[in-house]
Amino acid sequence: MEFSPSVIGQMLFTGALMGSIYGAVAMGFSLIFGVAKIINFAHAGVVLWVMYGVLVAVRSGVAHPYVAGLVAIPLCYVIGHGVQRTLMARVSAMSDDMQIIYTFGLLLVLTYMAQFFFGPDVHFLPSSGLAVEFGGVVLQVETIIAGALALGSALALHAFLSRTWLGKAIRASADNRRGATLMGLDVVRLSRVAMALSFALAALAGTILVTVTTFYPLRGLELAVLAFVIVVLGGMDNVFASFVAGVLIGMFEALGTLLFSPSIAHMAIYAMIFAVLLVRPQGLFRRRATK
Amino acid sequence: MSTTLSPILSVERLRVKYDLFEAVFDVSFEVWPGEAVCLLGSNGAGKTTSLRAILGALPIAGGRVCFLGDDTSGKSPGAMTMRGMIYVPEGRELFPSLTVLENLELGAITREARARTRASLELACELFPILAERRMQLAGTLSGGQQQMLAIARGLMGLPRLLMLDEPSLGLAPVVVEQVYAALGRIVRSGTPIILVEQHVHQALELCQRGYVLEGGRTVQQGSTAELAGSDRLRSAYLGVN
Numbered sequence: 001m002e003f004s005p006s007v008i009g010q011m012l013f014t015g016a017l018m019g020s021i022y023g024a025v026a027m028g029f030s031l032i033f034g035v036a037k038i039i040n041f042a043h044a045g046v047v048l049w050v051m052y053g054v055l056v057a058v059r060s061g062v063a064h065p066y067v068a069g070l071v072a073i074p075l076c077y078v079i080g081h082g083v084q085r086t087l088m089a090r091v092s093a094m095s096d097d098m099q100i101i102y103t104f105g106l107l108l109v110l111t112y113m114a115q116f117f118f119g120p121d122v123h124f125l126p127s128s129g130l131a132v133e134f135g136g137v138v139l140q141v142e143t144i145i146a147g148a149l150a151l152g153s154a155l156a157l158h159a160f161l162s163r164t165w166l167g168k169a170i171r172a173s174a175d176n177r178r179g180a181t182l183m184g185l186d187v188v189r190l191s192r193v194a195m196a197l198s199f200a201l202a203a204l205a206g207t208i209l210v211t212v213t214t215f216y217p218l219r220g221l222e223l224a225v226l227a228f229v230i231v232v233l234g235g236m237d238n239v240f241a242s243f244v245a246g247v248l249i250g251m252f253e254a255l256g257t258l259l260f261s262p263s264i265a266h267m268a269i270y271a272m273i274f275a276v277l278l279v280r281p282q283g284l285f286r287r288r289a290t291k
Numbered sequence: 292m293s294t295t296l297s298p299i300l301s302v303e304r305l306r307v308k309y310d311l312f313e314a315v316f317d318v319s320f321e322v323w324p325g326e327a328v329c330l331l332g333s334n335g336a337g338k339t340t341s342l343r344a345i346l347g348a349l350p351i352a353g354g355r356v357c358f359l360g361d362d363t364s365g366k367s368p369g370a371m372t373m374r375g376m377i378y379v380p381e382g383r384e385l386f387p388s389l390t391v392l393e394n395l396e397l398g399a400i401t402r403e404a405r406a407r408t409r410a411s412l413e414l415a416c417e418l419f420p421i422l423a424e425r426r427m428q429l430a431g432t433l434s435g436g437q438q439q440m441l442a443i444a445r446g447l448m449g450l451p452r453l454l455m456l457d458e459p460s461l462g463l464a465p466v467v468v469e470q471v472y473a474a475l476g477r478i479v480r481s482g483t484p485i486i487l488v489e490q491h492v493h494q495a496l497e498l499c500q501r502g503y504v505l506e507g508g509r510t511v512q513q514g515s516t517a518e519l520a521g522s523d524r525l526r527s528a529y530l531g532v533n
Contacts (some may be wrong), residue, residue, distance in 0.1 A: 165396065165397070165405065168389065168393050168396060168397055169397060171386070171388075172386040172389060172393075172394075175386040175387060175389060176384055176385065176386050176387065178384060179380065179383075179385065180386070181348065181368055182343075182346070182348060182368060182378055182380045182384055183368075183372065183377075183378065183380075183384070183397070183398065183400070183445065183449075184368050184369050184371070184372025184373065184377070184378075184400050185369065185397070185400070186367075186369045
């Protein structure tokens with residue numbers, strides 16, 4: 001088989017943009033793992049519910065998807081704060097396997113609640129039909145906006161975590177929770193802020209996903225597994241690396257789909273997790289722990 | 292006037308249920324303004340447990356702790372730190388994957404301390420010049436002595452009204468212990484009140500004006516460090532033999 005450069009370019013660009021959205025989903029997931037040491041599969045359930053929320057807002061003529069997203073992000077921030085206060089308050093004290101069962105259970109509840117309310121049908125929003133072309137590569141405007149927002153949120157989160165006192169305190173409590181407590185940091189409050197931020201990221205990811213892909217209740221499960229693969233690839237608690245790993249996965253998926261078939265591409269992505277765990281269990285971008 | 296006449300910290304008949312090895316049954320001591328006080332005793336005498344209970348990191352089962360005139364019962368470590376009680380823990384408890392500079396910045400925990408971050412950083416780096424050199428390095432890559440210096444400097448960043456140092460010489464080479472204690476001497480002379488828990492009795496006695504000896508979770512002796520230096524009891528408490 002032969003492919004023209006423009007076809008390959010098309011796939012790589014589209015893949016990178018889709019991947020940046022996956023990265024946005026994964027960042028919230030790895031933020032919570034880093035700070036609260038919770039593997040929160042329910043994160044993808046939040047993304048799913050935001051997608052349905054935006055869909056309902058658009059279908060009922062209440063708001064444009066981006067406007068709905070602007071409402072969803074602060075709303076989810078507040079909900080995330082409340083969830084860490086209630087549903088997740090004791091999760092970090094559970095054993096790892098209990099945690100996974102708990103958060104995976106929450107994901108299933110969110111998934112099947114979506115199925116109950118919205119049915120198993122595939123939904124999508126009508127595209128604006130606008131596209132940009134350069135050098136034989138055609139990109140839908142929604143995809144470009146989605147990629148830009150995902151990249152923007154990754155940069156903003158990175159800046160928050162590395163430049164502000166609160167961001168550094170969140171990283172510190174992830175790094176050494178007992179030490180953080182003994183030096184007077186309020187680790188309970190910090191994990192609430194982290195969960196709130198993670199929910200806000202889920203809202204952003206859900207909003208931009210809804211503008212570029214089809215979705216259905218089981219999409220939540222797929223996103224959860226995908227986010228898990230991405231953070232394992234990026235190194236579990238490294239937020240920015242999760243974003244980069246997301247972009248790589250997106251490009252890998254696109255190329256695999258082009259060269260072979262979508263199912264082979266997906267199988268290869270999940271096979272990659274084993275390769276990474278065997279060869280570089282600390283993730284692709286992480287220095288080995290020093291201590 | 293009244294503030295100079297009352298202790299910074301007073302601990303009366305403190306009781307802490309922890310585990311079998313480090314329970315506290317009856318510990319009392321005081322720290323007055325400008326004073327450096329040491330708590331001495333063998334492993335398991337209840338020194339670290341006492342400090343952590345005073346900080347609010349362990350629940351107090353009985354007795355009374357007053358810090359700056361207020362009863363501290365039920366307060367969290369966060370609340371105590373906000374009031375100026377700064378704990379430099381045993382084992383240093385740094386943030387290994389954050390840089391030296393970030394570790395220091397996080398030490399400035401109150402609004403007031405944060406506003407004075409720059410001045411405090413200068414002071415900390417003057418006290419421990421190696422930290423200025425290594426400021427962009429990850430804390431986990433420092434040597435043990437440098438980590439201890441960072442832990443102390445991080446504590447100073449919080450503008451302590453009482454600095455509680457738990458085993459600052461643990462695991463350090465003698466030369467490094469000298470360096471750490473030289474810096475502690477300067478901190479004491481600057482007027483910051485200190486409680487020091489230490490197994491290196493010599494250094495502790497040299498640095499502090501007064502001391503208390505703990506044995507099996509009880510205060511068994513107190514006095515000026517000059518008196519304690521000549522005491523047989525201290526020797527037995529330190530060696531853990533009766």
